[in-house]
Amino acid sequence: MINRNSLELWVGLFVAAGILALAMLAFKVGNLTSADVMNSYKVTAHFDNVGGLKVKAAVTVAGVRIGRVSAIAFDNKKYQALVTMDIDGRYQNIPKDSSASILTSGLLGDQYIGIEPGGDDVALKSGDSFLRTQSALVLEKLVGQVIFNKAGESAPAK
Structure with a gap:
């Protein structure tokens, strides 16, 4: 016992x-x-809408995390969100003409930044900015547009 x-x-x-x-x-x-990025360099991107993107969100290329979002601020001159990213120093060959998009993992999952590499021979360096961006898709806005379009179709013609 x-x-x-x-x-x-x-x-x-x-x-x-x-x-x-x-x-x-x-x-x-x-x-x-996850260990933070090592020997990182900072790049920025302007977005019309960041949705639910948060600081420390992943930055990926082809689904592989290469960095993290380090800051999100409002740019008073462009009236857009300014997102600053820390990219791991091992990934210094991202083409300068690459684009950045705010994506969602799963249907209602966390948001992250996905980078689509371009074809430029010149690579992004610290302080550079993405010229082409795609903002977050806001589910409420999409549902509202579908409802508005359906309501317009069902209205009787005069």
């Missing part, structure tokens, strides 16, 4: 393991487990 002290020790270890598992899950969900 197990004595009371031994039982309390095993229960304590089990509770500690549970708390550790919850902490690891929180870090994973919070996107804090």
